[in-house]
Amino acid sequence: MWNNCLLYDDWVSAVHLKGGWILSGCYDNTLHLWSAEGKHRLTIPGHTGPIKAVAWVTHDDTLATFVSVSHDQTAMLWEWNVSTNAVECIHVCRGHERGLECVGISRSESRMATGGFDTKLKIWSAAIHEASDEGGESVPKRLKTEHGKSQVRTPLMTLKGHKEVISAVNWTDSSEICTASWDHTLRLWDTEIGGIKSEIVGNKSFFDASWSPLNGTLITASADRHVRLYDPRSNEGSLVKSTFTSHTQWVQCVRWSTTDGHLFVSGSYDHLIKLWDSRSPKVPLFDLKGHEGKVLCCDWSEPELIVSGGSDNTLRIFHSNQRK
């Protein structure tokens, strides 16, 4: 394992990796595009608040779309032409009343869900080019004209229920969303009926959650130094299937491996990223050192690359030799 360090001007608060491209969000309101080799491709201004989460929506060789959510209460859908290296904000998603915290793309890549400090979960269309009359909540005229070229998009659905910040959104199914919130709950939502399916109550605020399609379990980071594994399918016995304790500070982000149902990474305010095997709750497999500040985000979407951003203004790329 070796790591690569990409320097930023400010805290790196969001990162997502897909197809060899690293999309990252920064506290200086800009998005950055890097290649996996560490070549900087683009700096994308646009947001007026710190970026809190980014996600690739679609990706192919010529065109890629991604979404970024920010504290400026908007989520932006961008289209990036890979060959010409031109990026364009297609849609500005407005509707949240406070800063956004998280975004989740559905598996079909047609929907996305966002949550933020206004405690509401909003579901949007993630498609770039679509009929504008797809439905959804009515758009105030003022908003429509505001953003020049980019169109304003309104949420398809707003789900209320959480009492505090929604800190993580995961699509577990084509119509099921799992959210984690500061109000100590994990909730499963059904987007088709637009309501809460089930609720798991923890005893600490959740800062992040990651759901693995490989094993169907949920790994959570809370306002303590433990990483906890929940199984949303089981409803008997203890809710917490196991607790991973090795960090010494708040754990801010957790991500499952996309290829191995047992491995996940967690990034913490103690400057460490830890690679865990879910079968050994006491000792992590690896400590990924390098950050000199709080780790704010991490991603392991590509099996051989673990990327993380932190408050030391760096994005670090850890190459794992994990087999595909």
Added chain:
Amino acid sequence: MLSIDNVPIYGSTCLVGKMAAYGSGIKRKFSVSLKNDNTSDTPENLNDTSDDEHFLSSVTNDEDSSDADDDHELDESDEDDDVEGESGSEDSGASSLGKETTTKDEDYESDSDYSEYGSEEIDQEEERSAEGLEGSEVSYEDEVKESDQLKLLFKMKRTCSSKIKKSNTENSSNISQITSKNKIFNKERQVDENETTKQIDDEYKSDSSDEEDIRSTVGNIPMNWYDDYTHLGYDWDAKKVMKPLKQDELDSFLKRMEDPNFWRTVRDPQTGQDVVLCDADVDIIQRLQAQKIPDANFDDAAPWVEWFTSEVMKTPIVRVPDHKRSFLPSRVEARKVAKMVHAIKMGWMKPQEEKKESHEPKFFMLWQTDEGVEHMRRIQNHIPAPKRHLPGHAESYNPPPEYLFDKRELKEWNKLRTAPWKRKLHFVPQKYNSLRSVPAYDRFVNERFQRCLDLYLCPRARKMRLTIEPEDLLPQLPNPKDLQPFPTVMSMVYEGHTDMVRSIAVEPKGQYMVSGSDDLTVKVWEISTGRCVRTIPVGGIVRSVSWCPNQALSLIAVAADRKVLLVNPGVGDHLICSKTDSLLDEAPEQDVVVSERVKTAVQWEQASEDIWKNGIRIIISHFKEVRQVTWHGKGDYFATVMPEGQNRSVVIHQLSKRRSQVPFSKSKGLVQCVLFHPVRPFFFVATQKIVRVYDLAKQELVKKLHSNSKWISSIAIHPGGDNLLVGTYDRKMLWFDLDLSTKPYQTLRLHGTAVRGVAYHRQYPLFASGSDDRSLIVCHGMVYNDLLQNPLIVPLKRLSNHESYNDFGIFDVIFHPTQPWVFSSGADKTIRLYT
């Protein structure tokens, strides 16, 4: 029979009766002896002396004349009574041995059942046989049935203690007498009648008292015990009496067909032999079946001889005292018993429980030990006199040599002349050859005196000493682990200020926090990441910051030196921020004339353009240094404190009208801090020693809370509004229950130095205090809705992460509005978050 009609005989019968009550063995002997008398007489005699007839009547069976002796046959009706042996029928000849007992004394008959002694069982037998056989027509043709019945009867005869005994007189036939002589019975059956009379002429030749069968010695036991064995018992030579071979059906059938005596053949269960019943037996059985007296010779129609008069005599014949049954309990006793029964019913008294007998061996002390406390009945807590030591070997006149002092011991003993109480022995053991040579005891007087002293100086009373453990005085508090959640570890350090952070405040939503510092700036932080979102220079030492509780406004009040700034931090909802800006953009019309007193103290001022972009919207200039700014719960009013402002030290501002009031005209002392009540229109003003509670609506003083301390530093109010927490510079934290009293409900002396900040949590039952000793102490403070229950206060956690700087530790403490998190700002330029 000569003497029978005389008194002596009567006496003897009486004797028999009495004896019978004691033991059957004696009884039997008596019966035998009497019978012996009878047998010595001729039956003619018997019959002739008809007076004596039923006196002597034994159940005789004249086999020869059984048919002929019609006289002796009984009426059916009489027989019933007789068989029952009822006392009413004087003529109880049916009871086999009743002859001895027919004393005809009513008293005796009724009082004791000795009339039935011996005969009782045969009565039962007869009853049973009667019951068993009455219903079925007895016919000898039905041989099988008959033989079964005979077997039954035989068995019963065997099991009964009384046996039919036959005795023969010279002339007459066999007299079968019930004398429990089975052996004879058996024997007799086998021989001819005449032969038997000769053989058993003297029945004393065989041991008549022994009821054991001579063939089997197993005794009177249920014979089914031997069902599983091949033998039936043991004979006199201790050899097994084997069971006879079992006959199969064919054999028994052939036997039934061929044997003319089959119907009278009975199996003896004790020997297993087949026995052919003789005619006499059969006759008895037949009589019994017919419910007649077995003795064919018995004359139940004999004339009644009244030995005693049936009339009640004036003086009793016997001097037997009244029976116990005739006693009636005395009334006094009955009353006592009734009382006790009542007491038991009401539960005052407990009936003595039956003592469980333990199977363990019991030991009793023969003598009391020397150490044991003497128990005296009437003297409570008696202190016994000290006991003298028992003399040992050393005191002997001839002690064993090892007790005698050698030179060294003697030297040692002599050395302790000045301190004789240190000596092991108070004398030197001496050896004398004989007791005779022992001289007079020279220390006698001394010893008596010592003993008197012992007794005299012995303690006279027991002193009860109360021991109280220090732990017992502490209240029982719940375990802090059960009071989760509360902050336990430091999770975040907010670094960025360059000087002491004097005050912090948290946004009502809980996303951001604001801090004011000595470095002349106010910083807004994102709580979850520790990111400083905004830094606002305010141009003065920030002594207090306060976030507007109105969630429709995005506003912070900052007390910087002599100014109070209303700052829009520009975080959170953009819409609210812009609305706040537009609201504060233009000043409302001032229609009220501001008095000179207020005008000289406070001036409102719109922020100029260059500081507008920093977020500062309104500047309120005060005439003295502002120490504290605090919002009313609705977010329109806020109060500022200028400790040096004399009678204008407290100013209440109204945001919407941009107006200020000076509520107090007189200075009550150095005002330290003020506070709005969360729900009621109350206003708390803390001076150095007293917290005054004013009702703003009625404009009067409601309460004065005496802190018993020298200098109040800070106050905080419980969200319920009934409890007030006061921190003081003299290290104390005071909890006032406003409903309870004006004195502190609890005084918490947890800190080592001055307490500078106290805070309540809005949702969780938590409060915290920060002190100059760098420690933040989190306590559980549960307030119950029930007015009868006092608040529960449990110190939970001391968090000492701040560093000391110029002897300052923690300046301010505040809780997160929704999470169980607490922030502290310190002199070490940091703000710390504990979760």
